[in-house]
Amino acid sequence: MIRIATDKELSSNRSADRKAQIKKAALERFARNGFHQTKISDIVRDAGVSQGTFYLYFKSKEAVALEIIESGRKQLLEVIAQGYRSGTGTVADMQQASEALLAELFAYARDNRYFMELLLVGAGTDELLRGAIAETRTAMEEAFRRNIERAIELGMLPDTISTDVRAALLMGLIEGIVSRWLFGTSEAHASIAEKSPQELAAATARFEFFGLIGI
Amino acid sequence: MIRIATDKELSSNRSADRKAQIKKAALERFARNGFHQTKISDIVRDAGVSQGTFYLYFKSKEAVALEIIESGRKQLLEVIAQGYRSGTGTVADMQQASEALLAELFAYARDNRYFMELLLVGAGTDELLRGAIAETRTAMEEAFRRNIERAIELGMLPDTISTDVRAALLMGLIEGIVSRWLFGTSEAHASIAEKSPQELAAATARFEFFGLIGI
């Protein structure tokens, strides 16, 4: 059965499209050039709308950036939350579960590289944006910390160093590898760039549990 | 014996002082507010000189930032180079050596927090600065990679995953923990902030070699 969209729906869709188009253009520019370096005129040229139209959908330049970060934060935390559904058995099980989560996380990062660039490399130094980004990273770290704590409670990890430090080290591990994988600048990073999310997840999970020794 | 400084020397010293003063003021501002948010007028007010004087010592705002990064790069690589003098024996020896190096690195970071903020948190998105900072971080990573390679050659580390990835993971570990230690924003980071360079180095080195399992 073919359904004909009403005028209202069309208009609403078109409107949503416009907003999404502007958001997409803004994200790309912010990631590439930074927040302050990005001019509204750049964004609207990329999005193919007029300057005035921008302000029809967003209150200000800052507003569009905050919306972008908020959207990304939600998606990212969903990915992590989904990854944590699995109950854990042995250390090997944990490693496998962690690897699966990281693989999903890395795939998301690859598919949303501009957002990740904003998150990991920085959007410049606008106070509000800095805050919103820091908050997102903190939320990620929290999720990982909770997982570590659960593993300790289950007796699957020894209680040797503080979970805060452990979570910080783990987040550093992940942020560092994603930064280099997607935005690496040196030759050494070129070999990393070729890896698949799976391969990277395997290496990271191994390091996560067994360090450089790697068993 | 009393030596009278010549006019030239005095002038040269005074000149060097002035330059250093401006550099110091600029570093602090760049780290706190970012490159673009920092006005020349801020720097010179902090340094106690006039606007014009700034341009006697530096060609531009970008120039002073590049000099700052260059100075920091040298010092940082010296710290790492000194740390690698030690030959390695067993894995335990390696961990101890690594811990010692990290302790020195962390101490340097604590004593040069503005430079580290520039390096790790970012100075904004000026193309040249981004490049200079990336180059410095790459040089650090190189130093760590060489160390890992040597360890593998000596048969002290298994050759399981690529050294590029290993070095990247290690750098992520270090960058992540230093960022949170010195510039952390969440509550979880508060407990990290209280740690000494020694303690932090111990935890990091343990994770470096043995991962979350920690043996």
Add this chain to the structure above:
Amino acid sequence: MIRIATDKELSSNRSADRKAQIKKAALERFARNGFHQTKISDIVRDAGVSQGTFYLYFKSKEAVALEIIESGRKQLLEVIAQGYRSGTGTVADMQQASEALLAELFAYARDNRYFMELLLVGAGTDELLRGAIAETRTAMEEAFRRNIERAIELGMLPDTISTDVRAALLMGLIEGIVSRWLFGTSEAHASIAEKSPQELAAATARFEFFGLIGI
């Protein structure tokens, strides 16, 4: 007898209503916020119509302002013209006649305070509006001048100073007292604000004929 309005009439009435509604909203906004500070979007929101509808009834923002002033000019001059029907006898008669006229004028002003605010306080500095307002005030002054001339011809007023100056002083008197009565800002004006059109007319007429001495 019941008459059924035709569609055309209904539509025309509805149309006239819409136009009047927009005009009313515009007047209130212009008086309160000034011409330039008033946005079309403000007017249409107050009037409960869409932006586009405004332009069905008025060519531009300036056009609605000009229509408002023209309407007010007509009404105001009618009030003054009606007030001058009375023939004059003695000076006491004249004073009484003047007082009656002023009372009507003040009542009109009180009932049309937004228009009076536009007229006396100013709508800003749009060239056309300034002209239309100045013209309206000039027409008022003319009416008063003619009255003074008639009184001199009848020998009821001495021919001491020029009628132009006399009319100007009289208009100043009236404009000044109405401004303070309706739009006064200082404490001294608070006591004036409480007066009735009658009381104010009495005081003004007395001053008009006998000055501060007041006989």
Add this chain to the structure above:
Amino acid sequence: MIRIATDKELSSNRSADRKAQIKKAALERFARNGFHQTKISDIVRDAGVSQGTFYLYFKSKEAVALEIIESGRKQLLEVIAQGYRSGTGTVADMQQASEALLAELFAYARDNRYFMELLLVGAGTDELLRGAIAETRTAMEEAFRRNIERAIELGMLPDTISTDVRAALLMGLIEGIVSRWLFGTSEAHASIAEKSPQELAAATARFEFFGLIGI
């Protein structure tokens, strides 16, 4: 004796000159075109300085307008204050004293026509400016009211109508006649425009004390 200005003085003078020049250009533009219609680019072109220089001397467009009004307020109140030095004897004496004061006031108005235009015709509808102007006019009215009260205390004026109303009527008189004299738009005002401050003061003072009757 010839005194050579020091460098510092010269610089200070030049600086003060610049500021005065900008203020003068701004005043003229504000009076002629209104506050909002005046662009900074207009002001600086008239003053012969660059856009940046404007902001060296004034914090904002509003700031220069407020300074202008403040300067004018001071001068104006000085003129009025000086005019009230005289003790009064008979009504004739009072009229003469009033006439002298008005003559000075009118001369000031003629010599500061742009400021008077700002004060009497209005600078548009910027909230702060409106307030500053209203305050200035209120201060003038206060000065006149005090004078009337003194005259009543001395028994020189009958206590027939409230001094608030009297002062309001008097200010209306003065504002009205000055507006028409300097900024009149109708033909009737042309004959007023030719009058000297003295003549105008005589006519106004006569009306002030004896009304249209004029004795």
Add this chain to the structure above:
DNA sequence: CATGAATGAGCATTCATTCAT
């Protein structure tokens, strides 16, 4: 008639850099 999304010209303010003294 009625709508409201889209347009784009217009403007105050900031700040890196220069240069006369």
Add this chain to the structure above:
DNA sequence: TATGAATGAATGCTCATTCAT
């Protein structure tokens, strides 16, 4: 060397008006 007054290019945001539906 040192100063700081002067410069002017650069940009986010507003709002009257249009027009496709």
